[in-house]
Structures are given as C-alpha cells and as structure tokens.
Amino acid sequence: MVRSNSRVLRVVTSDTVFLNHILEIKNGEDRMFWLATVLALTLSSAGAHGTASSPAQVVNSNKKEKLVEAEPPPFTEGIFPCSQCHNPKVNGKVNPTRRELQFHDEIQSDFHHDSENRWCLDCHDANNRDVLHLTSGAPVPFTESYKLCGQCHGDKYRDWKRGVHGKRIGQWNGEKTYFLCVNCHNPHSPKFKPIKPLPPPIRPSEMNRGKR
Amino acid sequence: MAISFLRGSGRIIAQGNRAYKIWVGALLALIAIGLLSYSFQMRQGLIATNMRDQVSWAFYVGNFTFLVGIAAAAVMLVIPAYVYNWGPIKEVAILGELLAISAIIMCLLFVLVDMGRPDRFLHIVPFLGSPNFPISIMAWDALVLNIYLGVNLAVVIHILYKGFYGKDYNKKFVIPLVLFSIPMAVSIHTVTAFLYSGFAARPYWNTAILAPRFIVSAFCSGPAVLLVLFQVLRKRTGLPIKDEAIQKVAELMAYAMFLNLFLLGAEIFKEYYSHTEHLLYTQYFWSGLGPHTTLVKYAWGGLAASICAFFIFLVPRWRRNMILLNIGCALIYFSVYIEKGMGLVIPGMTPDTLGEIYEYKPTLVEWGVTAGIYGIGFLVFTVLVKLAVPIMEGHFHAISVNPTEPAAELDAGAH
Amino acid sequence: MTTCGNSGGSGPQAMDSGRRDVLKFLAVGATMATGAACDLEGFFRKSFRELSPADVRRMVTGWERKYSRKYGKTVTVSSTGPMEGVKFGYGLDLSRCVGCRRCVYACVEENNQSRKEPQIQWIRVLEMDKAHGIDLNHSDIYYDAPEVPRPGKFYMPVQCQQCDDPPCVKTCPVGATWKEKDGIVVIDYDWCIGCRCCMSACPYGARHFNWAEPTLPAEEMNPKTHVLGNRPRPKGVVEKCTFCIQRTREGLYPACVEICPVGARKFGNLLDPESEIRQAMDTKRVFILKEELATHPSFFYFYAT
Numbered sequence: 001m002v003r004s005n006s007r008v009l010r011v012v013t014s015d016t017v018f019l020n021h022i023l024e025i026k027n028g029e030d031r032m033f034w035l036a037t038v039l040a041l042t043l044s045s046a047g048a049h050g051t052a053s054s055p056a057q058v059v060n061s062n063k064k065e066k067l068v069e070a071e072p073p074p075f076t077e078g079i080f081p082c083s084q085c086h087n088p089k090v091n092g093k094v095n096p097t098r099r100e101l102q103f104h105d106e107i108q109s110d111f112h113h114d115s116e117n118r119w120c121l122d123c124h125d126a127n128n129r130d131v132l133h134l135t136s137g138a139p140v141p142f143t144e145s146y147k148l149c150g151q152c153h154g155d156k157y158r159d160w161k162r163g164v165h166g167k168r169i170g171q172w173n174g175e176k177t178y179f180l181c182v183n184c185h186n187p188h189s190p191k192f193k194p195i196k197p198l199p200p201p202i203r204p205s206e207m208n209r210g211k212r
Numbered sequence: 213m214a215i216s217f218l219r220g221s222g223r224i225i226a227q228g229n230r231a232y233k234i235w236v237g238a239l240l241a242l243i244a245i246g247l248l249s250y251s252f253q254m255r256q257g258l259i260a261t262n263m264r265d266q267v268s269w270a271f272y273v274g275n276f277t278f279l280v281g282i283a284a285a286a287v288m289l290v291i292p293a294y295v296y297n298w299g300p301i302k303e304v305a306i307l308g309e310l311l312a313i314s315a316i317i318m319c320l321l322f323v324l325v326d327m328g329r330p331d332r333f334l335h336i337v338p339f340l341g342s343p344n345f346p347i348s349i350m351a352w353d354a355l356v357l358n359i360y361l362g363v364n365l366a367v368v369i370h371i372l373y374k375g376f377y378g379k380d381y382n383k384k385f386v387i388p389l390v391l392f393s394i395p396m397a398v399s400i401h402t403v404t405a406f407l408y409s410g411f412a413a414r415p416y417w418n419t420a421i422l423a424p425r426f427i428v429s430a431f432c433s434g435p436a437v438l439l440v441l442f443q444v445l446r447k448r449t450g451l452p453i454k455d456e457a458i459q460k461v462a463e464l465m466a467y468a469m470f471l472n473l474f475l476l477g478a479e480i481f482k483e484y485y486s487h488t489e490h491l492l493y494t495q496y497f498w499s500g501l502g503p504h505t506t507l508v509k510y511a512w513g514g515l516a517a518s519i520c521a522f523f524i525f526l527v528p529r530w531r532r533n534m535i536l537l538n539i540g541c542a543l544i545y546f547s548v549y550i551e552k553g554m555g556l557v558i559p560g561m562t563p564d565t566l567g568e569i570y571e572y573k574p575t576l577v578e579w580g581v582t583a584g585i586y587g588i589g590f591l592v593f594t595v596l597v598k599l600a601v602p603i604m605e606g607h608f609h610a611i612s613v614n615p616t617e618p619a620a621e622l623d624a625g626a627h
Numbered sequence: 628m629t630t631c632g633n634s635g636g637s638g639p640q641a642m643d644s645g646r647r648d649v650l651k652f653l654a655v656g657a658t659m660a661t662g663a664a665c666d667l668e669g670f671f672r673k674s675f676r677e678l679s680p681a682d683v684r685r686m687v688t689g690w691e692r693k694y695s696r697k698y699g700k701t702v703t704v705s706s707t708g709p710m711e712g713v714k715f716g717y718g719l720d721l722s723r724c725v726g727c728r729r730c731v732y733a734c735v736e737e738n739n740q741s742r743k744e745p746q747i748q749w750i751r752v753l754e755m756d757k758a759h760g761i762d763l764n765h766s767d768i769y770y771d772a773p774e775v776p777r778p779g780k781f782y783m784p785v786q787c788q789q790c791d792d793p794p795c796v797k798t799c800p801v802g803a804t805w806k807e808k809d810g811i812v813v814i815d816y817d818w819c820i821g822c823r824c825c826m827s828a829c830p831y832g833a834r835h836f837n838w839a840e841p842t843l844p845a846e847e848m849n850p851k852t853h854v855l856g857n858r859p860r861p862k863g864v865v866e867k868c869t870f871c872i873q874r875t876r877e878g879l880y881p882a883c884v885e886i887c888p889v890g891a892r893k894f895g896n897l898l899d900p901e902s903e904i905r906q907a908m909d910t911k912r913v914f915i916l917k918e919e920l921a922t923h924p925s926f927f928y929f930y931a932t
Binding site for chain 2: 677744751765801821822824831834838861920
C-alpha cells in the first residue's frame with residue numbers, strides 16, 4: 001500500500017510540468033475536466049511503469065493501441081544461418097581467444113563498438129552461432145537483440161521502451177510499429193553515419209518571380 | 213439644393229490657372245502609374261513587392277503608419293480653434309480637417325494594397341464580416357480610422373454646404389462632432405501604435421513609449437504640411453491667415469520636437485545601456501549588422517534633420533524667418549517620415565524572429581503603387597482645398613456663382 | 628465531434644438570422660448587378676466557424692469537385708473534427724537531430740506546399756554553434772554541406788508551436804485563424820484577408836504567406852486533404868503547420884515524425900500519460916522556445932542524452 005502510494009506520488013510529481021502547463025487553460029470548467037482526466041489517466045496507468053522487456057508489454061490493454069515490432073533488417077545474403085560455416089561438429093573446438101580473423105573482413109574493418117575491449121564472441125554465442133547471448137550466458141535470438149543491447153545501454157533501453165528513444169510509425173493512437181535497435185544502428189558500428197542534407201531553402205532575395 | 217452645390221463644386225474644381233492644371237495633370241499621371249503598378253501587383257501577387265516571409269510588412273505599412281500621424285495631427289489645430297474659440301487658428305482649422313480626410317484616405321488605400329486578398333475586405337466590416345473584436349488591434353484600427361474619416365467628412369461637408377448657402381454652420385451638429393474627433397484623433401494614432409507595441413515577438417516595437425512617440429512625432433509632421441500650405445494660400449488667395457497663427461503653430465511644434473527627441477533618447481539609452489539581445493534591431497537601424505547597412509544613412513540623416521528642425525523652430529528669431537521656417541518644415545517632415553515609416557517597420561522585422569537577416573528595399577512596383585496613392589491623396593486634398601477656400605472667403609455661394617472668379621491656386625510647393 | 632465547423636460552439640443556432648438575411652439580400656443584389664460572373668458565394672459566404680454541418684458538407688463536395696478537376700485525380704477533402712480527450716503535443720529531441728532536412732521535404736509533399744517561386748516550407752531547420760548554445764540570432768537556415776551533422780554544430784527544426792495562447796490568433800482582425808480543441812491552430816483559407824498581422828505576431832516565424840499563386844504540380848499533389856489543413860491554398864493567404872491535421876485526426880503520425888531518420892520527433896496525446904510525448908516529458912527535461920513570451924507552446928524540445 002505504502003509502496004503504491006509513493007509510486008503514484010512520484011508519477012504525479014513528474015507530471016507537474018504538464019499540469020502547470022494545462023492549468024494555464026483559461027476556461028475554469030475545462031480546467032477541472034482536464035485535471036480530472038489527467039489525474040485519472042495518471043492513476044490508472046501508474047502500474048504500467050513496470051519492468052517489461054519489450055515495448056509491446058507496456059501497452060495498457062484498455063486502449064486500442066497496439067505495438068508491432070518492426071521487421072529486423074535482413075542479414076547479408078547467404079550469411080544466415082551462421083552454423084552453415086560455424087559448426088563445431090565440423091570445425092572442432094571453438095577458439096575463444098580474441099584475435100584477428102581471416103574471414104568477415106567487412107565486419108572487422110568497420111567494427112567500432114568498443115572495439116578495443118570487445119570482439120565477436122562477446123555477443124555471438126560460441127556454441128550456437130545462430131543466436132546471441134547475454135553476459136549471463138543465456139541465449140538470445142537475433143530477433144530479440146535489443147535485450148543484448150540493453151545490457152550495456154540501459155538508459156537507452158528504458159527510453160526505447162517508453163518510445164522516447166528510437167522511432168515509431170503508424171498510428172499515434174492505434175497500431176504502431178516500433179523500430180528495433182538494429183533497424184537504425186549497425187550493431188558492429190552503431191554510431192550514426194553523417195548523411196547528405198536535402199537542399200537549403202531558397203533565399204528571400206532569390207525568390208523574385210514577377211519582379212520588375 | 214444639393215444638386216446646385218455639387219454642380220457649383222464641379223465648376224470650381226474644373227477651373228484654374230495653368231499651374232493648377234499642371235499640378236492636377238501631374239497628380240493624374242502619378243495615379244495612372246499607381247494603377248498600372250497595382251494591376252501588375254494584382255496579377256502577380258505580392259511577390260511583385262520585395263516583401264517576403266522574413267520582412268512581411270514594409271513600405272506600404274510604413275507609409276500607412278506615417279500618414280495616420282498626419283491625419284491625427286489635424287486635431288492640433290482643431291482643439292484650440294473650436295474648444296477655446298481661438299480666432300487666429302479657427303479660420304484655418306478646417307484645412308487641418310481636409311488634410312486629415314486626405315491622409316486617412318491614403319491610409320486606407322495603403323492597407324488595401326498591402327492586403328493579400330483585398331477582395332475579402334468585407335470580412336472586417338462589422339455585421340457583414342466577422343471582425344475580431346475586441347481582441348484584435350487591427351480590427352480596432354480599421355474601425356477607428358473609418359469612424360475618424362466619417363466624422364471629419366461630416367464636419368467638413370456640413371460647414372462647406374452651409375457656407376455655400378451663406379449660412380452659419382449648425383453648432384449643435386458641429387461642436388459635438390469636433391469634440392468627438394479630438395479623442396478619435398488621439399485614438400487612431402494610439403491604436404496604430406498599439407498594433408505594433410502589442411507584438412511581444414518584435415522587441416523593437418514592443419515598447420510602452422511607442423504610442424507617446426507616435427503622438428508626439430505626429431504633432432511634428434502634421435502641422436509641417438499645414439504651415440507650408442498656409443503660406444501658399446495666403447499668397448495666392450485672399451484667405452486671411454495671420455502670422456500669429458503660423459507662429460503659434462510653429463511654437464507648439466517646437467515643444468513637440470523636443471519631446472520627440474527626448475523620447476527617442478530615452479529609447480536609445482534603454483537599448484544601448486542594458487545591451488540585451490534586443491539591441492540588435494536598434495543596431496540594425498543605427499549602425500547596421502555586419503554587411504547589412506541599408507538603413508544606416510537614413511537613420512542618421514533623419515536624426516540630423518530632426519535636430520536642425522528643432523533648433524530652427526525653437527529660436528523665435530529663426531522661426532520668424534519664413535525661408536528658415538520652410539526649411540525646418542521640410543526637415544522635420546523628412547525626419548518623421550524616416551522615423552515612423554521605414555525606420556519603424558523594417559528594423560522591427562530585421563533580423564526576423566528566428567534571427568535571419570533579409571535586407572528589404574522596395575521594388576519599382578512598390579514605388580509605383582505608393583506614388584499612385586500619394587497622387588490620389590494629394591488630388592483629394594487639392595480638390596477639397598480648392599472648394600473650401602472660396603467658400604471660406606465667401607466668393608462662392610449659391611446666390612452668385614461667379615465663373616470668372618479667380619480660383620484658389622495650388623502648386624507643387626504645397627508639399 | 629463530427630465536423631470542425633461545429634466544434635467552436637457556434638453552430639447554426641448561434642448564427643444571427645438578421646445578418647444572414649442581409650447577406651442573402653446583398654448576394655442576390657450583387658448577382659443581378661454583375662450577372663453572376665464571379666464567385667459571389669465565396670464573396671459573401673460566412674467564416675468557416677459559422678457554417679452549419681450541412682453547409683460544411685456542401686462546401687466540401689464543391690471543393691472536392693473543384694480540386695479533382697484541377698489536379699486530374701480524385702481529391703478528398705475531410706472535415707474531421709477534434710477527438711474527445713485528445714490534446715496534441717510534439718516533442719523534438721535536439722540531441723538526435725542531425726539537420727538532414729528530410730522532415731522539411733516530407734512536410735512539403737504531404738501538405739501540398741508551393742514548390743518554388745514562391746517556395747513555402749513550414750519547417751525551418753536552424754544550424755547553430757555548439758559553443759554558443761541556442762542563439763537564434765546567429766543561426767543559419769541556408770547551411771549546405773556534403774554531410775551533416777557538421778562538426779561543432781547542432782540543429783534545431785522550428786515549425787508552428789501550436790501555442791495555447793497564440794499571439795497570431797489574438798491579432799487576426801477577421802478571426803480567420805483559431806485554436807481547435809485538440810490544440811491545433813488552424814486557418815480558414817477562404818476567410819483570411821492576407822493582412823499578415825499574424826506573421827508579425829508569431830515569435831517562431833511559423834506562418835508563411837502565398838506571395839504568388841502557389842506552384843503545385845498535379846502529379847505531386849497529395850489528394851488526401853483536410854479543409855483546415857493541406858487542401859490547395861490560393862494566392863494571398865497565410866498558411867502554416869497543422870501537425871498534419873489530415874493525418875493526425877485520423878490517428879496517423881505527422882509526416883515529419885514518420886520520415887525522421889534518427890527518431891528525433893515524438894508525437895502524441897498530451898492527456899495520455901503513456902504517449903511518447905508524455906513519456907518524454909516525464910523522463911526528460913523539456914524546454915519550450917521563447918518561454919518568456921508566455922505563448923505556452925504544445926511543442927517541446929528536449930535532450931534525451
């Protein structure tokens with residue numbers, strides 16, 4: 001009881017900015033209605049700030065909102081399943097030592113993900129190359145790679161679950177598709193690459209149709 | 213009765229010596245240029261001007277603001293004339309009202325040509341449209357300008373009409389209207405100032421002393437027009453305008469000029485001493501921002517003119533010299549035109565609200581349209597003065613309309 | 628809520644019948660006088676907010692026919708009103724934006740803005756120095772570079788902030804712009820007189836004027852339009868961002884949110900604590916642009932990192 005009260009209090013406090021904002025609404029009736037609405041919504045959703053592992057689980061079931069996972073980006077053609085090549089039964093024992101590989105040149109040359117300290121088998125599972133693994137050793141399928149990312153990037157992971165980090169498209173109040181980490185970030189080199197901007201606007205002095 | 217008044221008026225307007233005909237011809241030519249330019253602007257849209265999203269009000273609105281001042285200044289002559297029944301000015305006060313009428317007509321035309329959709333002017337008319345009362349200052353401005361025009365027209369037409377039939381005007385009709393027009397005159401300029409100073413988004417305009425500055429500068433520029441006109445009329449017609457009246461007006465102008473400089477100084481001090489980021493707009497006007505220095509020469513030219521005019525009007529010996537007085541009138545007119553026209557509107561929008569600097573200069577089309585509107589205004593004023601003078605002199609009335617009577621003459625020197 | 632014409636609480640019952648008679652009389656008189664050559668109904672029509680739902684339906688049909696003919700495709704004009712319990716809010720993550728201007732052009736295409744001469748863009752992306760923070764007076768919207776973000780620079784897109792106390796609405800002399808219940812500030816393109824008071828009043832440079840007849844190629848015209856949003860505009864009126872009213876009132880995200888390649892743009896219902904915008908407001912520190920002017924925007928900037 002005490003715990004849930006303090007949670008409500010916390011949520012309400014964090015809503016202060018917003019409440020102050022809507023309190024500016026001049027119409028008294030409107031104000032009361034809004035206040036009530038916001039309080040009701042806040043209270044009813046206070047329990048939703050749980051520890052769900054994917055955004056889909058955060059959704060309030062009363063609403064028509066529905067979160068749909070974006071399709072993870074496709075693998076390079078012919079690369080998956082990895083066990084085609086990385087097969088302990090064929091290749092023998094896995095060498096767990098960090099080293100330069102004679103293959104996967106493309107990935108190795110563009111590996112910028114704490115590359116001084118980390119290498120392939122920190123994320124890819126040594127025994128079953130078709131999955132990833134958490135630091136605990138628990139396997140994670142490629143389609144749920146965000147769990148792996150979230151181990152280190154806890155703040156981004158939390159933001160992503162709330163819809164603050166990352167991108168959602170579709171309907172703001174209905175079916176929305178949320179992008180996975182790997183939809184936007186290359187896991188081997190996650191920093192965004194600079195892109196070419198679209199053209200700047202025409203300057204007012206150059207926009208002169210019809211001038212005499 | 214009204215028909216004979218109109219017919220007589222028509223005859224007076226049509227008559228005149230060569231100078232008058234050249235003057236009217238020149239005005240008609242200006243109006244033709246204006247119509248040509250405006251029809252071009254109508255076809256192309258306002259892109260024919262150099263206004264853009266960054267500077268979305270400019271030359272037209274600047275002229276509008278200046279002319280509201282000219283119109284408001286008419287009261288300066290009306291107040292003492294009617295309220296205190298002060299003789300020397302009373303006989304010429306009607307000229308102030310004629311000036312107000314012409315100026316307001318020009319104001320309304322400047323608003324019209326600045327509108328993107330002049331065809332929708334009905335939308336701002338009470339009962340027909342949906343004027344945003346009482347919150348929109350622009351809606352108020354449109355209303356008070358039209359009422360002010362109506363009041364002045366009513367007074368002038370009544371006095372002239374009665375004079376035409378050799379009767380005294382009806383005091384019960386004229387006095388309340390004149391009394392009403394005094395707060396109206398103050399209010400048209402105040403409301404116009406509020407239109408600007410109400411924009412929190414534009415720090416250059418968002419100052420409490422904008423309305424006082426507007427009123428004071430109007431009391432400098434408006435009478436300047438009239439002083440020159442008095443001299444022309446005195447020379448060319450028998451209108452008995454006394455030196456006393458001219459000197460009284462000049463003296464009042466000197467006080468107004470001092471206040472005008474003082475208020476400018478107060479504004480300048482506030483801007484430069486506090487030195488906030490709002491200083492940029494003032495800097496753009498007085499010293500330019502980097503390579504953007506279009507207005508600087510006008511700023512200093514206007515200030516120099518204002519100071520010179522102040523001293524000419526301040527020293528009694530100087531202002532009694534008619535040549536110096538006329539130079540002073542021209543200087544103050546120019547100065548207020550800069551201050552309340554481009555010097556008000558353009559720095560208010562440069563840099564724009566997101567910090568972009570677009571240096572505005574009017575296009576030929578804008579000059580053309582502006583010339584046309586001034587042509588219309590001057591023509592209206594000329595015609596009204598041409599009518600009023602003989603009626604005031606008593607030469608022209610219903611009983612004996614003398615076609616050979618030398619009509620009032622005006623020449624380009626009037627402005 | 629059926630049509631937005633009714634949403635302001637001024638339905639047909641609120642209309643002054645005397646005034647309607649005057650209008651009718653004038654319209655009839657003028658029609659006889661001019662031979663009905665021009666658009667007299669447009670000339671004498673009432674402002675959008677005074678139209679009855681039936682009037683709105685009739686006008687919508689007229690517009691649909693007119694636009695379909697003009698652009699050679701089936702154009703729909705929606706008049707969907709605001710949803711109950713919804714107030715739109717927008718969040719922009721300045722720590723993410725890279726200044727690529729994808730949003731600018733997605734907006735232009737979605738909202739049928741004039742392409743060039745005159746060029747109208749509802750979103751302006753400001754490039755500023757990291758060393759100086761947000762300093763509008765030293766910002767640049769014309770930056771051009773092979774790649775963005777440029778070193779030492781950050782980017783701040785600015786569009787209509789959909790203020791709760793909009794200075795533009797206050798100043799409009801004819802009431803041609805107003806705030807809807809869902810927070811969107813809209814313009815009646817058929818009532819605007821083009822005086823541009825609102826452009827002087829707006830602290831965000833969000834309002835844009837059709838300085839000439841808009842250039843909108845038929846093949847690029849987006850046929851899914853809203854009365855108060857992206858339907859084609861005439862010359863001489865003001866327009867602005869409407870949070871993509873034609874999309875958001877149907878539940879869709881605005882076009883700029885959909886296009887943003889870095890996920891910097893958040894949109895949703897401010898009254899729903901779980902919406903992305905509310906989540907951002909709850910967990911991040913948001914700020915609003917020019918808060919000293921007390922316009923109370925529904926547009927919030929924040930830094931997620």
